[in-house]
Amino acid sequence: MKKAVTPLLIAAAVFTVSLIAQRYTLICQEYDGLFLAVPDYFRQLFRKPLPLSHLVTDFLTQFFRFSVYGPAILAVLVTAVFLLLRRLLSAVGLQLECICALGALGLWVWTASRPTVLPLVAALLFLAAAVLLTLPLKARKPVRMKDRHDLSLSSAIVLCAVGALLSFPAVRRAETWAKVKHATAYAQWDLLLESATPERAEKNRVLTPFALLALNEKGLLADQMLTYPVTWQSDLDMAEQGDSYESLFFRAALYDRLGCGNESIHNLFQLSNMQEHGTSFLILRQLALQHYRIGNYVLAEKYCRILERSSLHGQYVRYIRDCMAAGEPRPQDAPARLAEAPLITHDPLRNILLIENEGIHSPISLERVLCTLLLRRNLDGFWESLDRLTDRSARLPRHYQEALLLAGAAQERVDPQLAEQYSRFQADFASLSAKQLHKRYGTTYWFYYIFYDQQNHTNP
Amino acid sequence: MRRLLLSALSLAALLGASCARVQFADSPEPPPIRPDYAGVTVPEGMAPLRFDMADGRRFSSTEVRIGDTLFVTVRAWEKGSRTGVRYAPFPIYISHDPIDPYIAYRLIQPSYESWREMGLYARELSSWRERPIVTNAATGGGCVNCHHFPGGDPGRMLFHARGPGGGTVFLEGGDARILNLATVGPHKQGTYPAWHPSGRWVAFSSNSTQQSFPVASTQPIEVYDHFSDLILMDLQTDSITLHSPVANLEHMETFPAWSPDGKQLYFCSADSSADVAKDRARIHYALKALDFADGRFTGEPRTVWESDTLSVSFPRPWGKWLLLTVSGYGTFPIWHREADLWLLDTENGRMRPADELNSDDTESYHSWSSNGRWVVFSSRRLDGRYTRLYIAHFDGEGHFSKPFLLPQKKMSHNDLRLRSYNIPEFVQGDPGKHDIQVSKLFAR
Numbered sequence: 019m020k021k022a023v024t025p026l027l028i029a030a031a032v033f034t035v036s037l038i039a040q041r042y043t044l045i046c047q048e049y050d051g052l053f054l055a056v057p058d059y060f061r062q063l064f065r066k067p068l069p070l071s072h073l074v075t076d077f078l079t080q081f082f083r084f085s086v087y088g089p090a091i092l093a094v095l096v097t098a099v100f101l102l103l104r105r106l107l108s109a110v111g112l113q114l115e116c117i118c119a120l121g122a123l124g125l126w127v128w129t130a131s132r133p134t135v136l137p138l139v140a141a142l143l144f145l146a147a148a149v150l151l152t153l154p155l156k157a158r159k160p161v162r163m164k165d166r167h168d169l170s171l172s173s174a175i176v177l178c179a180v181g182a183l184l185s186f187p188a189v190r191r192a193e194t195w196a197k198v199k200h201a202t203a204y205a206q207w208d209l210l211l212e213s214a215t216p217e218r219a220e221k222n223r224v225l226t227p228f229a230l231l232a233l234n235e236k237g238l239l240a241d242q243m244l245t246y247p248v249t250w251q252s253d254l255d256m257a258e259q260g261d262s263y264e265s266l267f268f269r270a271a272l273y274d275r276l277g278c279g280n281e282s283i284h285n286l287f288q289l290s291n292m293q294e295h296g297t298s299f300l301i302l303r304q305l306a307l308q309h310y311r312i313g314n315y316v317l318a319e320k321y322c323r324i325l326e327r328s329s330l331h332g333q334y335v336r337y338i339r340d341c342m343a344a345g346e347p348r349p350q351d352a353p354a355r356l357a358e359a360p361l362i363t364h365d366p367l368r369n370i371l372l373i374e375n376e377g378i379h380s381p382i383s384l385e386r387v388l389c390t391l392l393l394r395r396n397l398d399g400f401w402e403s404l405d406r407l408t409d410r411s412a413r414l415p416r417h418y419q420e421a422l423l424l425a426g427a428a429q430e431r432v433d434p435q436l437a438e439q440y441s442r443f444q445a446d447f448a449s450l451s452a453k454q455l456h457k458r459y460g461t462t463y464w465f466y467y468i469f470y471d472q473q474n475h476t477n478p
Numbered sequence: 479m480r481r482l483l484l485s486a487l488s489l490a491a492l493l494g495a496s497c498a499r500v501q502f503a504d505s506p507e508p509p510p511i512r513p514d515y516a517g518v519t520v521p522e523g524m525a526p527l528r529f530d531m532a533d534g535r536r537f538s539s540t541e542v543r544i545g546d547t548l549f550v551t552v553r554a555w556e557k558g559s560r561t562g563v564r565y566a567p568f569p570i571y572i573s574h575d576p577i578d579p580y581i582a583y584r585l586i587q588p589s590y591e592s593w594r595e596m597g598l599y600a601r602e603l604s605s606w607r608e609r610p611i612v613t614n615a616a617t618g619g620g621c622v623n624c625h626h627f628p629g630g631d632p633g634r635m636l637f638h639a640r641g642p643g644g645g646t647v648f649l650e651g652g653d654a655r656i657l658n659l660a661t662v663g664p665h666k667q668g669t670y671p672a673w674h675p676s677g678r679w680v681a682f683s684s685n686s687t688q689q690s691f692p693v694a695s696t697q698p699i700e701v702y703d704h705f706s707d708l709i710l711m712d713l714q715t716d717s718i719t720l721h722s723p724v725a726n727l728e729h730m731e732t733f734p735a736w737s738p739d740g741k742q743l744y745f746c747s748a749d750s751s752a753d754v755a756k757d758r759a760r761i762h763y764a765l766k767a768l769d770f771a772d773g774r775f776t777g778e779p780r781t782v783w784e785s786d787t788l789s790v791s792f793p794r795p796w797g798k799w800l801l802l803t804v805s806g807y808g809t810f811p812i813w814h815r816e817a818d819l820w821l822l823d824t825e826n827g828r829m830r831p832a833d834e835l836n837s838d839d840t841e842s843y844h845s846w847s848s849n850g851r852w853v854v855f856s857s858r859r860l861d862g863r864y865t866r867l868y869i870a871h872f873d874g875e876g877h878f879s880k881p882f883l884l885p886q887k888k889m890s891h892n893d894l895r896l897r898s899y900n901i902p903e904f905v906q907g908d909p910g911k912h913d914i915q916v917s918k919l920f921a922r
Binding site for chain 1: 588591594595690695696697699700806807815816861862864893894
């Protein structure tokens with residue numbers, strides 16, 4: 019019974035801490051993972067070093083999709099490493115639980131900052147092989163400390179490991195990003211905003227466009243955009259961030275929300291080239307969904323068939339097939355239309371207008387267009403679009419009113435309190451330093467307009 | 479042991495009994511199978527053609543060969559059902575015209591702008607075996623493309639390896655060398671190659687290519703050239719020369735292909751445009767030819783075939799026949815659903831769509847076997863996105879047989895593979911594996 023105390027303690031600690039501190043990190047490991055019973059997957063797998071470890075890791079990672087399974091599997095893995103270490107040491111005559119606990123939990127903490135649980139699985143398989151090899155050895159009389167000491171030390175090591183993992187900045191950063199990614203993939207905008215706060219975005223700028231997309235979805239972009247560290251247009255659309263994982267993932271989500279399936283698929287394909295297996299569960303699910311949405315049922319069915327070769331996609335595939343059964347595939351465009359079809363550009367604003375021109379209307383488009391014009395400091399364009407596209411009697415969001423004050427236009431649509439604040443800003447502008455102004459007016463459009471250098475997008 | 483034997487026998491009896499319980503009704507129709515192998519012509523010794531029922535039913539098949547025809551009878555039933563259908567046998571014709579034993583192709587994710595893993599592969603036609611010739615693991619992850627085996631010779635090959643330290647890799651008689659064409663002569667990089675039958679020269683097109691992505695049409699990608707020229711490389715001197723009629727700003731020349739006697743070069747040509755993306759629907763490539771003698775091009779190009787409403791690409795001659803891809807406009811037919819293969823009789827100038835080969839979806843890159851009796855081409859008819867290879871017999875009189883999908887061990891492999899087959903070429907022997915040789919070029 020005493021022998022079970024330490025492993026139970028380890029399992030409980032790993033499960034609880036992983037559930038609290040790594041819940042979304044583990045879920046996102048499934049998003050980037052792949053396990054398919056198809057020849058190309060296995061061919062690729064067996065070209066890698068440690069193919070068995072990769073195979074077991076990929077297999078187990080599938081189950082991380084469900085939030086409790088990941089921590090549970092992790093707890094089993096770490097505990098198994100502990101038990102195997104204990105068995106191995108006892109075979110050579112040592113019975114030092116604290117050393118085993120140190121080894122297993124040290125590996126857990128180190129693996130926590132890795133993109134997969136591969137190190138843990140590889141260690142487990144290596145230890146299992148070593149234990150098998152030592153089975154024929156005659157057990158030696160164990161050298162052991164007093165149980166009481168050993169248990170206290172093991173408990174202390176568990177506490178230290180938990181403390182180390184919880185205080186590891188890389189683990190916290192990964193969890194925040196994973197939460198944002200999960201929330202974006204499943205359009206959980208409140209969850210996204212809860213995680214990508216302005217303070218966190220200040221430390222990790224990549225969160226800003228995702229937070230702004232969430233604000234956009236909730237219709238709050240023009241009210242709260244500048245509470246985030248926005249210094250140029252690319253903070254809104256990631257247009258200048260190149261083809262990083264984050265920007266491709268963001269653009270796939272953005273164009274999905276804008277209703278432009280083609281461009282979302284384009285970015286998903288680009289993203290797939292960054293995945294270890296050349297694709298991933300998340301990408302395959304998205305490809306199936308996006309092809310269904312654009313009416314390409316043949317390809318949607320192809321991705322469904324591929325997903326069926328994994329262990330846990332039966333329900334998802336049924337959902338897509340039910341949707342297709344209830345819908346109509348899109349007929350192919352006539353060659354004449356194809357020849358004249360507008361092409362996606364490198365300018366996100368122009369792309370939104372092209373999408374709208376194609377008759378695809380998204381609830382986020384108008385606010386996005388107006389905010390992009392604001393971030394470009396194109397007040398003429400903003401005023402012209404605002405006048406043309408919005409209801410003149412409706413209340414204007416804060417940043418629009420701030421822009422109108424700056425442009426000296428349509429003052430009747432501006433809240434008097436805001437006009438007063440603008441007067442104070444004008445008065446303070448001559449007397450206060452940029453830093454003081456930032457402290458007082460950093461979340462206003464006037465500050466953005468005057469202080470952020472669009473070329474260098476630097477802070478004042 | 480006896481117990482084991484008894485168990486095995488009981489199991490076999492049980493299985494037999496369960497099969498025997500299914501009653502089959504005869505159908506005069508051929509079976510709805512996927513892919514459609516009914517009535518295709520295959521070479522002797524081809525890997526077996528594996529298929530599935532199009533509706534996913536379970537099935538068994540029996541084959542009977544009578545002369546040069548294989549009759550396949552299919553019995554299909556629903557899982558758990560006691561009734562099934564026995565379909566009318568369908569024929570598979572067997573040709574004695576030999577086929578080259580290998581096909582080489584590139585496997586790549588349907589191309590957007592970037593890639594991860596890609597490689598050139600060889601498939602043995604008498605089996606299902608596929609082996610890498612060279613993968614981009616050997617080139618530091620760069621793109622490998624436009625492979626070419628002159629006359630299907632497995633001992634000679636070239637391909638481009640893009641990226642840092644890249645260039646055109648020549649593999650000849652066990653030697654490997656790399657040359658960055660952009661550093662030689664007129665400083666133009668090579669794209670589509672055509673190796674002269676004599677082996678001394680290689681004509682390349684030099685293209686500036688761009689991809690674009692339609693906002694909302696059913697065509698996901700458009701690819702076009704901003705400009706392109708033809709260049710000629712002399713392998714004896716490693717020099718590159720230009721011939722001004724096919725290297726100028728007024729026209730875009732691409733897809734070179736030598737006539738079998740090496741006396742003329744076929745290529746495709748269109749007028750240049752200041753804004754190709756905008757004008758793309760009005761860009762129609764014509765088929766042209768240029769004379770070649772004593773190691774240089776002579777004279778002006780002459781038009782072999784042109785149209786105001788169609789565009790040609792990938793001319794591939796064999797004897798008097800020339801097989802090419804015809805699409806509505808532009809230079810990259812693989813993304814055009816309307817792209818079809820057409821056959822030109824160069825003696826009388828008559829050209830016709832090769833309807834036997836074509837489908838409602840894209841047909842594109844094609845090549846002849848070394849004896850001109852078979853063609854392999856890529857088609858997107860299976861799912862509209864991932865190109866697969868089809869092979870058809872040619873009777874030498876201008877007629878093709880119904881093409882068959884390159885067979886796989888399981889039909890499902892065609893659905894499950896997430897990569898496209900690109901630029902298939904027949905090869906007369908095993909091209910071997912060159913990863914180590916090529917990686918040494920990149921290690922220098």
